[in-house]
Amino acid sequence: MLVILDPHVSPAHRSAIDEAIRGAGCTIAETPSRRGLLLVIDGDLDRLRQIPLGVFPGVRKIVSLSKPYALSSWEHQAEPTVVNVGTTRIGGGHFAIIGGPCAVESRSGLLEIARAVKEGGANLLRGGAYKPRTSPYSFRGLGLEGLLILRDVGQQTGLPVVSEITDPRHIEACISNVDMLQIGTRNMSNFDLLVEVGKSGHPVLLKRGRSATIADWLLAAEYILAQGNPNVVLCERGIRGFDPLLRNTLDLAAIPAIRGLSHLPVIADPSHATGRAAYVAPLARAACAAGSDGVMIEVHSHPERAQSDAEQAMRPAEFRDLCEDLRLLLQVRGGVTRS
């Protein structure tokens, strides 16, 4: 860590600074510069970070030389993480195609969709049971009943299943019934929930918060990893944008950025990103071409009967065509996993 001081810092202020740094068990090497005194700090920097050096009189600027997310970075692990979700692998060259409805609505409806996405090419089934909805007056999911339907349909079709958890009190029910826990964009910074899914050891699909930077997102992953759960897959699903035409702004630069910073797999969800079925296939292809480890796609056999997010749902035939495109793109991409 570098601490840059005002060249005219008073002796009293200077010794308060030195004391705080040394008190945290760190060493100081000093270098003068025309623009300010420069302190190079080594030692227990995690402990030092608890001290707000920035408010000490005489401190101008603090420059961190290390990344705040340790466990998710390549410094911690040199090989890409591969997450096993039932029989499906994600990362390290294994590409996930997650398909299914926004919400589990009925047993027969889900079974129809699950069969279609499996036939189309999906290797993981999605379906929401606990649905966070902007309005309290919208359909909020079937809850536990939805989880049970999802489990059964997953078993019938042979697809592992992923569903969102929104409340730490649901952890037992979710773990018992789904293969992968999804943390939605609204809960990326629900740290109590992250700690719970971390403790569970279960595979986690961690969506990016709508206003989260890449660093915020990796720090959210760090909450899960720090509980000893290495099974984290990141999911870019669009950040807050300003164009009323689109629901969110899909930030595909996050794919190479995460690849450069972290060993964790990263996939994309173009359905929530755009909110429009017509844009989903082009952006799913784009995510694949950018090097993602998978895509998550909303599919519904009858969008006109869907109880949530109908406007972004693909129909099964469109999904099958997309899966075919993805297969061709993956051939072109070859083995590239760390572009």
Place this chain on the structure above:
Amino acid sequence: MLVILDPHVSPAHRSAIDEAIRGAGCTIAETPSRRGLLLVIDGDLDRLRQIPLGVFPGVRKIVSLSKPYALSSWEHQAEPTVVNVGTTRIGGGHFAIIGGPCAVESRSGLLEIARAVKEGGANLLRGGAYKPRTSPYSFRGLGLEGLLILRDVGQQTGLPVVSEITDPRHIEACISNVDMLQIGTRNMSNFDLLVEVGKSGHPVLLKRGRSATIADWLLAAEYILAQGNPNVVLCERGIRGFDPLLRNTLDLAAIPAIRGLSHLPVIADPSHATGRAAYVAPLARAACAAGSDGVMIEVHSHPERAQSDAEQAMRPAEFRDLCEDLRLLLQVRGGVTRS
């Protein structure tokens, strides 16, 4: 509600649309226009909204003529809501000055700060016990112990207290010890938590989510109001901006916007909005001049010892000066509550 159809909609598609609308118990009046057929819909629109008309072939556009947040709007209640927090009233001309540290760090430290903010002019004490932190390696608060300290110090100084709740499992502990529950920006869309604080009937300080529109925010309030809890105070605390100079962008237009749309009180938190102590006083004055029902200010006797958000903490003497400014501004503002 208006539904605009393609002028060339096929008869089959047209009857599917009509059937769906009538099936939801609504009536249709039709008007032709050069640009499309226009359906004016009346009846049980809440039920109709569950049907995704937007994906029906032949539908071009849907225009809602009513607001999605019913209970928080002036249509529901003609008088401004006044929320009682212990002996302090907020709204309807009553101005709250909430002061205190980011986090409760120790009994003696909090007592020192509480006495200072009371003397300065605060009528409500803040202090975090459960702290959501971006990094899992940062200080996360004293938890229950922090709540107990906060309660005691509040009683000693005669100040009602407000503290953040982050987990529905903490609801009992929070209700027993604090006068007002704060929902932080990261949890504005944690709907399970909103339902819990709604059920409690306790006063709630609902911060705006970092990427929430005004409508998203009022819908979050609606989750609480819909549980029968009318004691909601909104708090603008800055939205996600793009300038690295500032932590967030304080959106003071939210003050008159909320005033125009809702009977709920609205205050501002310039400490979190800017992240810099030097900007807090000018923006607190600005919030007051814009018509807010209060301000929330972080104060610390020794910022250089603070364990979180030290850079945005005012010192007690600065806080006292600010309170004096606010008193003068409130005199100028006079009785204006619905500008």
Place this chain on the structure above:
Amino acid sequence: MLVILDPHVSPAHRSAIDEAIRGAGCTIAETPSRRGLLLVIDGDLDRLRQIPLGVFPGVRKIVSLSKPYALSSWEHQAEPTVVNVGTTRIGGGHFAIIGGPCAVESRSGLLEIARAVKEGGANLLRGGAYKPRTSPYSFRGLGLEGLLILRDVGQQTGLPVVSEITDPRHIEACISNVDMLQIGTRNMSNFDLLVEVGKSGHPVLLKRGRSATIADWLLAAEYILAQGNPNVVLCERGIRGFDPLLRNTLDLAAIPAIRGLSHLPVIADPSHATGRAAYVAPLARAACAAGSDGVMIEVHSHPERAQSDAEQAMRPAEFRDLCEDLRLLLQVRGGVTRS
């Protein structure tokens, strides 16, 4: 156009509204609704739009049923526009690969780069002569001399050339020397400049403004088209984002969105979008897979000597590899031009 009135509008206000609408040569058809009176307006809507109906007492909402950009929409033209830039065609299935340095720095340097990008697979050469720079103390380009070098090097290598115009007073110099005029992101709303390039009839590469919506961007194109110049190619180059890691946020949803709304070709510039050479190839591939009509890539033989934007410049060998990837992707994409 629909105008929704307050159901309790006074007769005087009502007749002022009717008069204004009829005075603009429009007709009114009236439909009652529980939520308000509804006026369906037909006639000379362009003329009516000059009247600020929104401020008339009694008007609640105005809903436009037509798009504000006429000439760039599919309603105006059913076939995709193909723009000829020298011997290179863009749009309608023709894919442009524009390569070259940020700025023209010297004759020999540009020639070296031009030969490399031609060999790599580029069919258009870029190079800035008039450089808009955030700081007045940065290198601002060689001006006219740069244009002359660019023209000569283009002729030597057989590549048509594109360069940015920043001032209407440079129009003659630019037209005489380059095959395509670029309007940069900072000048997307420099309407006097748009009118000049419109009058010229010359091919124009219109970059999206950093905070422009898709509609703002198409309206900027409309300024050029309205002067009788149909040769407009749109270029997505990243919008303002909030993550300090990236220079901008590449909004690839703009590719299918423009494709759905307009017949104009649309390409992507991942170099300016990210500001980092390592992210350029993945995002260029993504743009191609999303259906773009081309990409624009900054290439420099010696980035460490570049006088601007060095951190985003690819080296010639990397560019060649990318061109090879693009060729494979285009084969997969097949003839898809209107996905």
Place this chain on the structure above:
Amino acid sequence: MLVILDPHVSPAHRSAIDEAIRGAGCTIAETPSRRGLLLVIDGDLDRLRQIPLGVFPGVRKIVSLSKPYALSSWEHQAEPTVVNVGTTRIGGGHFAIIGGPCAVESRSGLLEIARAVKEGGANLLRGGAYKPRTSPYSFRGLGLEGLLILRDVGQQTGLPVVSEITDPRHIEACISNVDMLQIGTRNMSNFDLLVEVGKSGHPVLLKRGRSATIADWLLAAEYILAQGNPNVVLCERGIRGFDPLLRNTLDLAAIPAIRGLSHLPVIADPSHATGRAAYVAPLARAACAAGSDGVMIEVHSHPERAQSDAEQAMRPAEFRDLCEDLRLLLQVRGGVTRS
């Protein structure tokens, strides 16, 4: 400047780095750290900044210790700048109230408004002659005729006048007829235009670009100052936000931020910021309370006849009330100019 190197940088790369730095006439002092080698650079840093050190192999990070905007910073000038516009002074305790219509529409109309704003309390008259409009089909101003009307009405009422310049070719016409040149938000980065108004020496009102950081904005001011023109007033007018309810997001933290970084006066334009007349007065009061050096307000005697931006125009009586509020607030504020 600090340059942080990879601890394992190769000797060849290391000497290339040293050579580049020394070749720019700078000196290097080296300090080792566990996290990397640290080079402290002094000397001609402006020259060094032309070299893209960031792309040299072995360079990890570059930290600048000085601000890029020299002339606008307090380091350049210790006293606040006061700009004289005719008889009106702005800055250093002098508060500007700029009122008038969006556009000059007619001589009689402008005279009526000018008399009203003067009587209300304005000390500067605004009125657009060259109007940048998002759509080419909107009213674009009267041009030169508008300038002549504005000049005459200013003389008749004794108010200095300000009007927007959008094209460097209009510089003579603008200088001859108006007292202050406005650079609008769309042209903040039109550097050719900034250079022209810089050369003119005329007072300039420089609006913030919609996606400009504070630093971008001060660098735009630097373009004008670097031409020897010190008469620059900054104007915060709202940045791009994501809420469709508001036209822009007024960023009032810019007031104390500019105050802390620069000696230039800074005012606010709540009319363009919000686009809604009902929000203008609260936010004008807020800007004043935050310490601004003035406000710019759109006023129209008959908004329902206005040819542009009618929805944000105050009526003369509302403007008079606002001016009265501002007078009271300025009394409370006292002499505070550098809060």
